Amino acid sequence: MGTANFSTPMTYSIEASHIGRDFRSTKKKPGFKGILSLLFHPEIVVKQAVTDVSFQIREGEFVGLIGSNGAGKTTLLKVLSGLIPPTTGTATVLQETPFDRSLKFRKNIALVMGQKAQLWWDLPAVEAFDLLRAIYQTDPVVHRARLDELATLLGVTSLMQTQIRRLSLGERMKMEIIGAILHRPKLLFLDEPTIGLDILAARRLRAFLKEHNKSEGTTIILTSHNMDDISELCKRILVLKEGRLLFDGAPSVLIAENECQLRVQFSTAIDPGAVKENLDELVFGIDKDPDQQETLLFTLDRKQLASAIQRLMSSFTVLDFSIQEASLDRAMTKIYKGEA
Amino acid sequence: MVRIPFFLGWRLSTLRNGIQDSLAYRWDFFLRLFGSALVPAIVQFTLWYSAFKLGSAETLGGNTYAELVAYTATSMLFSQLRTGDQDFTIDDMIRTGTFSAALLRPVRPLEFIYLRSMGEKLSVMILASLIAITASIFTSMHFSHFLQGLGIAILGNIIHFQIGCAVVTLAFYWEQSYAAIMTKNIIVSLLSGEMIPLHFFPENLTWLWKGLPFYLYIYGPTQIALGRWTGGDVTHQLWIALAWIAGLGLLVRMLWSYSIRRYQALGG
Numbered sequence: 001m002g003t004a005n006f007s008t009p010m011t012y013s014i015e016a017s018h019i020g021r022d023f024r025s026t027k028k029k030p031g032f033k034g035i036l037s038l039l040f041h042p043e044i045v046v047k048q049a050v051t052d053v054s055f056q057i058r059e060g061e062f063v064g065l066i067g068s069n070g071a072g073k074t075t076l077l078k079v080l081s082g083l084i085p086p087t088t089g090t091a092t093v094l095q096e097t098p099f100d101r102s103l104k105f106r107k108n109i110a111l112v113m114g115q116k117a118q119l120w121w122d123l124p125a126v127e128a129f130d131l132l133r134a135i136y137q138t139d140p141v142v143h144r145a146r147l148d149e150l151a152t153l154l155g156v157t158s159l160m161q162t163q164i165r166r167l168s169l170g171e172r173m174k175m176e177i178i179g180a181i182l183h184r185p186k187l188l189f190l191d192e193p194t195i196g197l198d199i200l201a202a203r204r205l206r207a208f209l210k211e212h213n214k215s216e217g218t219t220i221i222l223t224s225h226n227m228d229d230i231s232e233l234c235k236r237i238l239v240l241k242e243g244r245l246l247f248d249g250a251p252s253v254l255i256a257e258n259e260c261q262l263r264v265q266f267s268t269a270i271d272p273g274a275v276k277e278n279l280d281e282l283v284f285g286i287d288k289d290p291d292q293q294e295t296l297l298f299t300l301d302r303k304q305l306a307s308a309i310q311r312l313m314s315s316f317t318v319l320d321f322s323i324q325e326a327s328l329d330r331a332m333t334k335i336y337k338g339e340a
Numbered sequence: 341m342v343r344i345p346f347f348l349g350w351r352l353s354t355l356r357n358g359i360q361d362s363l364a365y366r367w368d369f370f371l372r373l374f375g376s377a378l379v380p381a382i383v384q385f386t387l388w389y390s391a392f393k394l395g396s397a398e399t400l401g402g403n404t405y406a407e408l409v410a411y412t413a414t415s416m417l418f419s420q421l422r423t424g425d426q427d428f429t430i431d432d433m434i435r436t437g438t439f440s441a442a443l444l445r446p447v448r449p450l451e452f453i454y455l456r457s458m459g460e461k462l463s464v465m466i467l468a469s470l471i472a473i474t475a476s477i478f479t480s481m482h483f484s485h486f487l488q489g490l491g492i493a494i495l496g497n498i499i500h501f502q503i504g505c506a507v508v509t510l511a512f513y514w515e516q517s518y519a520a521i522m523t524k525n526i527i528v529s530l531l532s533g534e535m536i537p538l539h540f541f542p543e544n545l546t547w548l549w550k551g552l553p554f555y556l557y558i559y560g561p562t563q564i565a566l567g568r569w570t571g572g573d574v575t576h577q578l579w580i581a582l583a584w585i586a587g588l589g590l591l592v593r594m595l596w597s598y599s600i601r602r603y604q605a606l607g608g
Contacts, residue, residue, distance in 0.1 A: 107446045127360060135353075
């Protein structure tokens with residue numbers, strides 16, 4: 001007699017298998033000769049934007065997709081949302097091939113691009129949402145209630161009659177988010193949704209997305225250069241570097257537990273090289289604070305903190321110092337620089 | 341309450357939305373209504389005036405001065421229905437990657453773009469009809485003839501959009517198809533009857549305009565509205581227009597299903 005299997009089968013929203021995507025473009029050489037050569041003998045350049053990327057994402061997960069500029073994040077989102085086909089490999093999204101873009105598939109996904117408006121520029125937000133209601137066949141009463149709820153949550157009720165082009169960047173982004181989730185998609189792709197937003201607006205948007213993921217069980221894939229977005233929202237991150245998947249797991253794994261950051265303000269601007277001679281065996285790295293010339297940031301083991309401070313105080317005039325926890329920001333900087 | 345079926349529901353909403361969008365810039369809207377028809381009309385009126393009043397001609401291409409003035413005035417109504425910059429819009433959307441939004445909505449992207457642009461054309465149609473009603477009171481023009489011409493002109497508008505959609509697939513290969521669209525538009529201006537009545541063409545060149553669908557945009561509807569093509573002629577033109585729409589529909593479908601694979605969705 002066979003053994004009954006009571007385990008629930010794992011349902012994946014996304015299954016990516018060895019995805020690769022390249023782009024062909026013409027390369028222009030400098031000067032007039034370059035223009036002529038472009039006209040008659042264009043040099044075709046093939047750029048591998050994504051290479052051999054495989055992963056699976058379960059229903060309801062909130063996953064961060066991170067990497068430096070040109071790492072392939074947006075290209076991967078475009079493949080998964082069905083905008084472009086992969087050059088190699090296969091993607092299955094909501095049990096379908098994305099590039100087929102079936103009606104069912106398009107009804108169940110939404111893509112928000114922080115730098116590209118999806119709503120109609122010249123229309124008041126409420127009119128744009130009404131058109132979306134007709135497109136997604138939402139019941140008018142349900143639509144009204146849902147729109148009121150979302151507008152209240154995001155604090156944009158008073159802006160509903162305003163043309164999209166007259167809204168501020170933050171307000172427009174909130175409208176874009178509303179437009180994307182009005183029809184309750186099962187899968188939401190967010191490409192840098194907090195770009196250009198002030199701290200408060202970004203925080204509100206994060207709180208909203210967190211609640212939305214929790215209450216509706218929507219699978220969300222988020223790309224962002226803002227590590228606050230990633231740390232607050234994503235229990236799992238995929239790190240891309242030069243088109244390849246470098247890391248797939250919890251953000252905490254990347255943050256060294258014993259590591260911390262010492263922020264020291266000196267009386268004058270100091271060359272990091274000079275300080276390094278004093279602290280060589282105690283610190284992992286020294287960076288300049290981009291905002292303050294006199295301030296240096298030391299990354300070191302927590303156990304070496306006292307010795308490092310003592311040595312700095314005896315050799316330099318220290319005005320102020322503070323200790324910060326190791327951050328995802330720091331971990332990612334190390335990855336981008338190739339130090340990790 | 342009457343429930344609108346889905347297949348009609350989103351289309352009606354899109355049309356309504358297109359009307360609202362076209363009215364977003366008031367002065368631009370008024371200028372666009374008949375602005376671009378003025379230049380070819382002025383050129384034509386000047387030509388007729390020169391030939392008949394200064395050159396003392398009695399007929400031109402078999403037409404009297406009054407007939408040619410009537411042609412020019414009527415063709416202005418239909419030329420505005422023909423004009424449309426959807427192909428330029430789609431070209432720009434492909435080049436900049438903004439076509440992505442249209443691709444991911446659960447409706448046919450090209451039909452959606454067409455219907456939105458038709459919002460503005462509806463305003464033109466209403467205005468043109470009002471002018472035609474007025475003209476039918478004061479001239480020998482029959483409003484029923486105008487309506488038949490308008491029907492053919494609407495089909496011509498669909499054909500114009502389809503040809504634009506076919507040409508614009510070049511943008512997937514050349515990054516932009518602006519020059520190709522411009523070239524097509526110049527040919528259209530010449531062979532649609534916008535610049536000159538097509539019966540001015542020499543006998544041995546009539547195949548040039550009869551073999552292409554462009555005459556269904558302006559020349560055909562104008563001839564019908566002026567009562568020069570009636571009854572069987574109109575039915576014949578209707579069938580020709582429908583055949584073009586069916587053939588071009590297949591061509592556009594084929595070209596897009598192949599070319600869309602080259603869409604790069606640029607920008608992020």
